[in-house]
Amino acid sequence: MTNDLNVCLSPALIPLYNVEDYIVVVVDIFRATSSVCYGIENGAKAIIPVSQVEECAAYREPGLDYLLAAERDGKVVEGFEFGNSPFSYTKEKVKGKTIVLTTTNGTHALHLSRLAKKVVIGSFLNLTAICNWLKTQDENILLVCAGWKNNFNLEDTLFAGAVIEQLKGFDFKLDDAAIAANDLYQMGKYDINDYLKKTSHSKRLKILGIENDIEFCLQVDLTTAIPVLEGDRLVKLRF
Amino acid sequence: MTNDLNVCLSPALIPLYNVEDYIVVVVDIFRATSSVCYGIENGAKAIIPVSQVEECAAYREPGLDYLLAAERDGKVVEGFEFGNSPFSYTKEKVKGKTIVLTTTNGTHALHLSRLAKKVVIGSFLNLTAICNWLKTQDENILLVCAGWKNNFNLEDTLFAGAVIEQLKGFDFKLDDAAIAANDLYQMGKYDINDYLKKTSHSKRLKILGIENDIEFCLQVDLTTAIPVLEGDRLVKLRF
Numbered sequence: 001m002t003n004d005l006n007v008c009l010s011p012a013l014i015p016l017y018n019v020e021d022y023i024v025v026v027v028d029i030f031r032a033t034s035s036v037c038y039g040i041e042n043g044a045k046a047i048i049p050v051s052q053v054e055e056c057a058a059y060r061e062p063g064l065d066y067l068l069a070a071e072r073d074g075k076v077v078e079g080f081e082f083g084n085s086p087f088s089y090t091k092e093k094v095k096g097k098t099i100v101l102t103t104t105n106g107t108h109a110l111h112l113s114r115l116a117k118k119v120v121i122g123s124f125l126n127l128t129a130i131c132n133w134l135k136t137q138d139e140n141i142l143l144v145c146a147g148w149k150n151n152f153n154l155e156d157t158l159f160a161g162a163v164i165e166q167l168k169g170f171d172f173k174l175d176d177a178a179i180a181a182n183d184l185y186q187m188g189k190y191d192i193n194d195y196l197k198k199t200s201h202s203k204r205l206k207i208l209g210i211e212n213d214i215e216f217c218l219q220v221d222l223t224t225a226i227p228v229l230e231g232d233r234l235v236k237l238r239f
Numbered sequence: 240m241t242n243d244l245n246v247c248l249s250p251a252l253i254p255l256y257n258v259e260d261y262i263v264v265v266v267d268i269f270r271a272t273s274s275v276c277y278g279i280e281n282g283a284k285a286i287i288p289v290s291q292v293e294e295c296a297a298y299r300e301p302g303l304d305y306l307l308a309a310e311r312d313g314k315v316v317e318g319f320e321f322g323n324s325p326f327s328y329t330k331e332k333v334k335g336k337t338i339v340l341t342t343t344n345g346t347h348a349l350h351l352s353r354l355a356k357k358v359v360i361g362s363f364l365n366l367t368a369i370c371n372w373l374k375t376q377d378e379n380i381l382l383v384c385a386g387w388k389n390n391f392n393l394e395d396t397l398f399a400g401a402v403i404e405q406l407k408g409f410d411f412k413l414d415d416a417a418i419a420a421n422d423l424y425q426m427g428k429y430d431i432n433d434y435l436k437k438t439s440h441s442k443r444l445k446i447l448g449i450e451n452d453i454e455f456c457l458q459v460d461l462t463t464a465i466p467v468l469e470g471d472r473l474v475k476l477r478f
Contacts, residue, residue, distance in 0.1 A: 180423055
């Protein structure tokens with residue numbers, strides 16, 4: 001039977017799908033899912049996504065060795081170890097650690113996807129690894145773009161298009177959003193960073209002075225680990 | 240001040256916008272807004288959009304001269320004058336008449352947009368007319384794609400991209416969805432019918448045997464009338 005390969009362009013559209021029938025790939029390129037992929041690759045034991053700084057702070061308990069990552073307006077919140085920059089998720093910092101990561105859009109998308117057959121985390125960093133794994137699964141696939149406060153964004157959609165590019169030769173049925181995402185990827189693929197320069201989020205991140213993060217997050221196949229949701233935490237998928 | 244030019248890719252995303260701050264253009268290319276544009280152009284006094292066949296039937300009252308248009312699964316419902324095909328909205332049939340039109344996606348989008356500064360109806364048929372009018376308004380513009388049961392669809396998005404193509408030289412701030420819609424239009428503009436052949440809805444309509452309708456709805460600038468929502472009905476905008 002032909003499986004579906006669908007793209008959900010905003011978390012607000014997740015209720016249109018029976019996520020129980022899908023493997024869901026959550027995508028939040030700038031920067032949550034990129035940092036998660038990098039952190040898990042670098043040996044983090046687990047990453048717990050939460051949506052509020054206060055929730056994150058609640059993990060600061062005596063005797064527990066959590067790393068707490070919280071950021072607001074592009075700056076690390078006082079009293080926290082680090083923020084959302086992938087550069088914080090190096091081997092030296094995260095190996096063997098459990099990290100509590102504050103991320104609004106990513107956490108929202110994960111929460112709404114939690115009843116899926118499996119929820120995995122995608123980014124350009126682990127693009128080919130996740131595509132190769134998806135090819136072996138014989139399941140419907142839903143690529144969930146975390147967007148920005150439920151709004152459509154181009155960087156997550158372009159990544160979805162990159163996944164489709166690797167999967168479309170296989171026996172999948174694409175919906176219109178998947179066709180559109182792949183066509184947008186065709187337009188941007190030769191220089192994704194340049195293509196995204198016209199977008200709202202890139203401008204916002206540029207103002208925040210984190211262009212290095214953007215460049216980092218757009219590197220293809222830097223990692224091979226696939227983070228998977230188990231309960232409330234993301235761990236390395238074993239297969 | 241620079242006005243916003245935004246694209247809402249699904250009625251489910253309308254709540255993300257303060258529609259009170261926008262002129263909204265509702266788009267449902269196959270076939271509701273195309274038929275509405277053609278009907279108003281051809282002298283229909285008003286078109287009342289409803290979502291259910293039963294609501295439509297409720298307008299069948301003695302002494303009232305409504306034309307009732309209801310269709311299910313691509314066929315005119317028994318006892319109704321006609322369905323959603325634009326070919327039903329000729330001058331001979333609709334001039335001077337008030338039509339009650341059953342349309343699920345279009346009515347849904349109109350209902351959610353009703354508090355906007357103005358709600359107008361767009362289709363390829365009145366593309367340049369509506370763009371020329373929008374250029375004179377000095378307001379934020381939200382192009383609402385009616386989609387298919389809240390799902391993203393390519394034909395409505397491509398039309399949004401065609402509107403942006405005409406407006407983008409002016410002083411507007413585009414959101415990511417507007418950028419994406421315009422880029423998709425760039426890919427499809429040389430043969431929109433051909434581009435849309437790979438989409439879900441075209442396949443569905445083809446199965447229904449209404450390819451002539453599709454071809455009709457993709458004609459550019461056949462009409463100049465701009466339908467506008469007044470209360471519960473669409474009438475010709477006077478300006």
